[in-house]
Amino acid sequence: MKTKFKRLIKRILGRGRISYHLDTVSVSQISGWALNDVAPSTPCHVEVREGEKVLASTKAATLREDLLEAGIGNGCHGFMLNLEMLPFSAQAREVHLYINGKRITSAPLSLQSAFTEVLGDFASEVEKRMDALLAIQNERFQREFNYLKSQLDK
Incomplete structure (x- = not known):
């Protein structure tokens, strides 16, 4: 009963396990897919942050045929973050990727222009x-x- 109640609360709040995959990580873009297993019809919010500063953000809501064929949610979980418009930096940027506010990268991604x-x-x-x-x-x-x-x- 307690486990069912916890699952119900997580479903109501939209919190749960995040499934994701990063397809591309480069200076110009980060792409992949993200799915909240508890609320699969709600697009995940994806952010790239340098410290606390949000450099780019998007919703994971692009239809991907490969996800649809694999039975991953409704297939509308793809995302692409375009990083080409970031201000120039002579130093490499140490960034982390966040999905629904939760950091998913254990080590920082280094983006060098x-x-x-x-x-x-x-x-x-x-x-x-x-x-x-x-x-x-x-x-x-x-x-x-x-x-x-x-x-x-x-």
Whole structure:
């Protein structure tokens, strides 16, 4: 009775064992599938984090024929995280993968930009200059936003 009650609570809360597989882990993308065994019709939330900072996130809700044929849920459990738009970093990023808030990678995944190898010794300088340009752009956006907001408040 106690076991059935625990299963019922897990089903209501949507918590349970997560089944998953990583198909691709590269600098530009991470892809695979994820399934919450207790709530198989609810898509899992997949995140890539560097420390506490979320770099990319998606729902595992893409239909995959291989999952459908294998009888894994309803087959709509695929995901792909596109990492190409992450800000440039001269250093390798040490990231972890999370599914439904639970870290699934025991060791960090190391993501090194392909440009770092091409740039060689200049990679750190390029990163500093890109950060400075982004700071200027953010400052401009903030000024424009504040101006528009002040016009709307009138």
